[in-house]
Amino acid sequence: xxDAGLPKGWEQTxxxxxxxWSSGGTPxxxxxxxxxxxxxxxxxxxxxxxxxxxxxxxITQDGLDNSSAKWVPKGSVLVxxxxxxxxxxxxxxxxxxTNQAIAxxxxxxxxxxxxxxxxxxxxxxELVRAGKGAAQPNIGQGTLKAWPAIVPPLVEQxxxxxxxxxxxxxxxxxxxxxxAAFRRTVSFxxxxxxxxxxxxxxxxxxxxxxxxxxxxxxxLGSSAPPAALxxxxxxxxxxxxxxxxxxxxxxxxxxxxxxPQYEVKPGDLLVSRANTSAYVGASVLVGxxxxxxxLSDKSLRITPKxxxxxxWLHKVLQTPKSRQxxxxxxxxxxxxxxxxxxxxxxxxxxxxxxxxxxxxxVARCQQAFExxxxxxxxxxxxxxxxxxxxxxxxxxxxxxRLTGAAxxxxxxxxxxxxxxxxxxxxxxxLSDAEKSVTVNDGSMSAA
Numbered sequence: 001x002x003d004a005g006l007p008k009g010w011e012q013t014x015x016x017x018x019x020x021w022s023s024g025g026t027p028x029x030x031x032x033x034x035x036x037x038x039x040x041x042x043x044x045x046x047x048x049x050x051x052x053x054x055x056x057x058x059i060t061q062d063g064l065d066n067s068s069a070k071w072v073p074k075g076s077v078l079v080x081x082x083x084x085x086x087x088x089x090x091x092x093x094x095x096x097x098t099n100q101a102i103a104x105x106x107x108x109x110x111x112x113x114x115x116x117x118x119x120x121x122x123x124x125x126e127l128v129r130a131g132k133g134a135a136q137p138n139i140g141q142g143t144l145k146a147w148p149a150i151v152p153p154l155v156e157q158x159x160x161x162x163x164x165x166x167x168x169x170x171x172x173x174x175x176x177x178x179x180a181a182f183r184r185t186v187s188f189x190x191x192x193x194x195x196x197x198x199x200x201x202x203x204x205x206x207x208x209x210x211x212x213x214x215x216x217x218x219x220l221g222s223s224a225p226p227a228a229l230x231x232x233x234x235x236x237x238x239x240x241x242x243x244x245x246x247x248x249x250x251x252x253x254x255x256x257x258x259x260p261q262y263e264v265k266p267g268d269l270l271v272s273r274a275n276t277s278a279y280v281g282a283s284v285l286v287g288x289x290x291x292x293x294x295l296s297d298k299s300l301r302i303t304p305k306x307x308x309x310x311x312w313l314h315k316v317l318q319t320p321k322s323r324q325x326x327x328x329x330x331x332x333x334x335x336x337x338x339x340x341x342x343x344x345x346x347x348x349x350x351x352x353x354x355x356x357x358x359x360x361x362v363a364r365c366q367q368a369f370e371x372x373x374x375x376x377x378x379x380x381x382x383x384x385x386x387x388x389x390x391x392x393x394x395x396x397x398x399x400x401r402l403t404g405a406a407x408x409x410x411x412x413x414x415x416x417x418x419x420x421x422x423x424x425x426x427x428x429x430l431s432d433a434e435k436s437v438t439v440n441d442g443s444m445s446a447a
Contacts, residue, residue, distance in 0.1 A: 005399075006150065006399075007152070007156075007400035009152065009153050010150060010151065010152045010153075010156075010400065011150075011152075012148065012149075012150060012151075013149050013151055014145065014146055014148060014149055015105070015144055016144070016146060017108075017110075018107065018108050018151060019077070019105035019106055019107050019116060020106040020108070021103055021105055021141050021144060022070060022103070022106075023068075023098070023101075023102060023103050023141060024042075024068060024069045024070055024072070024097055024098035024099050024100055024102060024104070025070070025099060025100050026067060026068075026069070026099045026100060027059055027063035027064075027067040031066075033062055033063075034059055034060055034063030034066065034067070035058070035059055036060065037059050037061065038060075039058055039059050039060065039061065039064055039096075039097055040054065040058055041055055041057045041058055041059040041063075041098070041099070042055045042057075042078065042090065042096055042097070042099070042102060043056070043057065043098070043099050044082065044085045044088060044099075044101050047078060047085070047088040047089060047090040048090060049088065049089050049121070051090075051093045052090035052092055052094075052096070053093040053094050054094075055096060069097040069098065069099065071096075071097055072095065072096055072097065072098060072106075073095055074093060074094055075091075075092060075106075076091075076104050076107075076113065077091055077092075077104070077105045077107070077113055077116050078092065078103070078105075079103045079104075079120060079127075080101060080102060081101055081103050081138055081140065081144075082101040082137075082138045083101075083137060083138070083224075086128045086131050086137060086138070086139055087120070087123070087124035087125075087128055089120055089121060089124075091114070091117050092104075103141055110151055111157065112154065112157050112158065114161045115157040115160065118161060118164055118397065119149065119150065119398055121394060122394035122395065122397070122398050123147065125391075127139055127143075130143055137224070150398050160398075163402055167393055168393065171389055171393075174386055175386050178379050178382045178383055178386070181375065181378075182376065185375045185379070189318070189368065190319055190320050190323065191320060192365075192368050193315045193365055193368075194320050196364055197315070197353075200351065200353050200357050200361065201351070202351030202353045202357070204350070204352075205350065205351075206346065206347055206348070207345065207347070207348050207350055208347070209352070210304060210313065211302055211304060211305060211308075211346060212304060212306075213302075213303045214300055214302050214303070214342050215262075215300065215301050216273060216295065216301075217234070217262045217294055217296045217298075217299050217301075218294075218297055219297040220253045220257050220294075224252045224253070225251065225252055226249075226251065226252060227251070227252035227292065227293075231252050232252070232253050232254075232257075232292045233250035233251060233252050233253060233292065233293050233294070234251055234253050234293070234294045234295075234296050235249065235250050235264065235270075235293055235296055235299060236250060236296065237274065237275050237279075237298050239284075239299075240270050240271070240275075240282055240283070240299060241272065241279045241282055244284060244287075245284040245286045245289065247264075247289045247290050247293055258294060259294065262294045262295040263291070263292065263293065263294055264286055264289060264293045264294065265289075266286055266288055266289060267285070267286060267310060268310075269283060269285055269302045269310045270283065270284050270285075270299055270300065270301055270302075271283045271299070272298065272299060273298050273300050273339060273340055273341075274298040274337055274339045274340075275298075275337070275338065276337065277327065277338050280326065280327070280330045280338040280340055281317070281322075281323065281327070281330065281340050281345065282318075283317040283318060284314070285310060300342065300345070308358070309358045309359065309362060312359075312361055312362050315362065317350075322348060325348040326345065326348060329344040329345075329348070
């Protein structure tokens with residue numbers, strides 16, 4: 001190892017010395033003739049932490065000529081510089097253009113594109129912390145060019161990339177399994193609720209017949225970090241996506257913009273007005289929560305009429321029949337953000353149950369929830385393990401500890417075995433829990 005703590009032959013430098021940096025631009029939004037051409041135009045939402053070969057938006061040659069957008073060659077590394085996506089990456093698989101929120105790095109002959117890509121991935125948390133500005137955290141090209149970089153010999157770079165891709169592919173497979181397990185758990189709970197609801201019968205009525213009022217929040221600006229306790233925040237779509245309310249999914253807003261009329265309270269029934277196709281219209285029932293969180297324009301608060309239990313209505317909105325109606329009525333691009341209007345949401349049909357039937361159904365659903373929650377806990381723990389392993393692998397790779405440069409071959413194989421074992425655990429850790437749950441006569445019980 002050298003005096004700087006690096007393996008022999010490794011160089012300490014900066015990102016500005018190993019790549020040529022640039023950023024793009026946005027054609028004037030009012031000019032339709034600037035958009036819809038055949039030139040790929042990347043925005044932060046296109047960055048996928050992988051190979052980027054197509055973009056959601058395109059521009060014309062006139063749009064390119066009359067803006068700061070510029071061509072980025074194939075084999076460049078893209079880095080998000082703005083908002084909550086700071087450090088998000090893409091590796092260009094085709095020539096394309098970008099907007100001003102993305103920095104593009106064209107590697108010099110000292111570094112390979114994939115090595116630079118993974119090095120920047122290892123620096124993401126630090127880049128996020130370097131973001132400046134309360135309303136819109138950001139980093140600039142100056143920050144990136146001055147950022148410390150570690151450069152091994154090219155042969156060593158290739159070895160590091162090969163090992164990382166091998167190990168990370170195993171982690172990705174485990175994470176994919178966990179995502180699928182989570183979706184199965186959600187689907188299971190919804191089907192269980194549907195079977196239970198159908199067992200009561202009940203006259204079909206419009207949701208509007210059960211609702212006293214419905215209101216949306218307000219849009220209050222762009223990305224910002226989460227609000228600290230004592231600060232005001234506005235909830236994000238992700239606060240309502242996963243079946244339970246997540247108060248940490250919020251962004252800070254200035255106190256002078258806060259309207260207490262839209263403050264989220266315990267017991268509120270919230271619905272996601274805008275979300276992806278799978279989650280538009282998702283509902284959550286707010287439990288104990290921190291103060292000073294506001295509804296956003298993408299959230300709806302439903303107040304049920306007297307005699308209609310909010311917890312029961314929440315379960316009804318989660319059933320497959322309700323979800324299908326909401327999906328059918330939602331507008332927008334199928335594969336991106338979808339929207340459900342208040343009028344459309346209130347038009348769906350649901351069974352009307354007596355107060356006693358509502359209470360009985362909620363109690364039975366709670367028993368099912370307690371059993372299914374063990375699956376969700378396993379999923380969450382597995383995803384956390386995967387995240388920690390990913391950080392550990394990246395840290396080892398860029399300190400010389402993943403290859404033979406600092407470890408002997410036996411230690412390398414030992415590290416690989418640990419990663420493989422952890423990845424297998426991620427992929428199979430839920431099996432026993434899933435097998436222990438069965439559906440019988442419309443209710444869930446331990447097998």
